[in-house]
Amino acid sequence: MSGRGGDRRLLAAVRAGDGDAVRELLEEGADPDTPGADGLPVLCAAIAAYDVVVADVLVEGGADPDRVLPDGTTPLWRAVDGGSPAVCKAVLGTEPALRLSQDARESLLSLARTWYETGAAEELRRRTGAKGPAEAVRVPDDPDAFHHIQQLSHGGLVVRDGHGGILTALEWQFRIPTSVDELVTRAAVEPDQDHPVWWEVISVLLERRSAVTWSALASHRHHPDPAHRRFLAEYLRCRGVLDHFYLHGEREGDFLNAWAAVETDTGMLVKVLEAYAEYEHPGLEATGLRHAVHPDARVRQRVPALFCPPEDASLTPPARAALLALLDDQDTEVRLLAGRVAVSDDTLLAPAVRALLVLAGSQDAGLRGEATALLASCRDRTPAVADALFALLDADDPLTCLEAAYGLALRDDPRTAEAYERVRHLDVGFADDHRWSKLWDWQWRNGRSVTLQAPSGLRGRERRPPAAR
Known part of the structure; x- marks a missing residue:
């Protein structure tokens, strides 16, 4: 492949958002810093398009995220400015704390912090001078659509409101020990739990395993803002899902067991039970039996998972009786989730199948x-x-x-x-x-x-x- 021909094809693949083609062309020798019609490297086009996959492939293929552009910025600076945590992390590259100068790191942190503290809509108005509200649309921020974010358009500029997540990711990469309280607040102020700032904060806290971190987190159990308590429950759920070999899982299980026993807010109780089900803990069955007849279906939906026996163990008679009743619950979701557990039990197989046959129709x-x-x-x-x-x-x-x-x-x-x-x-x-x-x-x-x-x-x-x- 000629260099020029490969570079032209690379430009077309980047514009088309074809990550596989971009990877193949780079492997065949295309220049990862090929300039587009605007003179900027193709990585900037992927960043502007919020194309996480292509940006990631380009950086892995050798594109320079720190290349100084004619306006004095860099592709990484533009990724931070754009407000997408997924794009920013794709462009961040390896060992940014060692690769970037202190001035460069402080510039990126300052940029992210300004957007976060000012607010995306307000900063857009400041930059453009446009009046009135920005147009906002909720969009996925990653290829798997696990996280969603607000994309704002105003005065000809477009930005995503993920700078709190970007700031959190940069601080962690740059070895800045942000306080637990500040991190939790960044997530708690965002009402959408699917917003990437929740995951960025959780992922950082999952890496900070000290007793001091746990003590600071646990204190949010009694925070007057329910959003802080909701965040703590979600953090504990993620810890149980992602870290089964965590040595102090019994501590978290004890904590959730005690919390479930006294929680009076139904919505919060649902979150606590959902988190608790991710731990192997001796109190699970008792908690399930206590809530199996709860008047709110959302709580009953969380109960069957509490009865899942450890490997090579069987359901106890009280758990079987409770699941049998839940298979006949008035709520279809309760019946489905009860069936998910009961169908693996020899004694409950027949009634579970009957319930599932009805649901299949x-x-x-x-x-x-x-x-x-x-x-x-x-x-x-x-x-x-x-x-x-x-x-x-x-x-x-x-x-x-x-x-x-x-x-x-x-x-x-x-x-x-x-x-x-x-x-x-x-x-x-x-x-x-x-x-x-x-x-x-x-x-x-x-x-x-x-x-x-x-x-x-x-x-x-x-x-x-x-x-x-």
């Missing part, structure tokens, strides 16, 4: 899909379940159809061949998705000649429990 596509996934993988091999799975091949949700075909293959049902034909054109899931793998395995074992279309990458996500983030 729901008009609610999400509910139907979750029930189908549970039925597909459960140990019930009766004709009633197989017939229900075959009927669900007509569902209008591709993932539900795939789950149904998967369930038939697991059962070596003679209708699996027909299920092949019904789902082989579905472009959902991962190329190595366990459901596709099982169908291919069934095809091989049965000498079938039908060829499934392999998904060309991620076209959908694995179903997750409604409580999961």
Whole structure:
């Protein structure tokens, strides 16, 4: 490939947001700092477009985030200015504390802090001189759409309001020990829990494992602002999900057990129970039994997860009795979540399957899909379940159809061949998705000649429990 030809193709790939093509062209020798029509390196175009994937590929491929531009800024400065934590972290590069001079670090911190303290809308008005409110739209800030952010437009400029998260990430990278109280406040002032500032604060605190950090965090349990208490519960949930080998998990479990016993605010109790379920703790079952008849369905929805027994253990008779009652709850979500636990228990398998069969016939596509996934993988091999799975091949949700075909293959049902034909054109899931793998395995074992279309990458996500983030 000629240098000029490869660079032109790189420009086109960056404009198209094609990360795979950008990576291939860089591997073939294209210049990662190729200038665009405006004379700026292509990394600036990816930053302006909030293209996290392309920005990440360019930096990994050698693009210089610290290159001084004609206006005196750098691509990294522009990423901080743009307000997207995801883009900023993609552009930040390796070892920024060692790579950047003290003046450069202080300039970036000052920029992020100014946006954060002034407020994105107000700073936009200050910069542009435009009057009136900024136009705001909620958009995903990362390729997986786990975090959402406000994107503001005013006076011809566009910015995202993630500077609190950027400031937090920069401080951590630059070895600045920001106080726990200040970090928690940054998250708590943002009402949207899916905003990336929540995750940036949580991820930093997860790295700070000292007793001093824990003591400062635990004090927010009694903070007068419920947002601080909500943040603490979410932090503890994330700690339980992401850090099963954390040595002091028993301490957090004890803390949540005591909190659940006295919490009177229903919304907060839901958050506490959700976090508590992520810990292996001896008080889980007692807490579940205490709240299994709570008048609010949101609380009852959190109860089944408290009964999940440790590996190689069985449900106790009181837990079975409570789950049996929850399988008949008036709330469909309670029944679904009770079924998720009960379907793994030999004693409760039959009533759990009955409840899930009803839910699989729901008009609610999400509910139907979750029930189908549970039925597909459960140990019930009766004709009633197989017939229900075959009927669900007509569902209008591709993932539900795939789950149904998967369930038939697991059962070596003679209708699996027909299920092949019904789902082989579905472009959902991962190329190595366990459901596709099982169908291919069934095809091989049965000498079938039908060829499934392999998904060309991620076209959908694995179903997750409604409580999961």
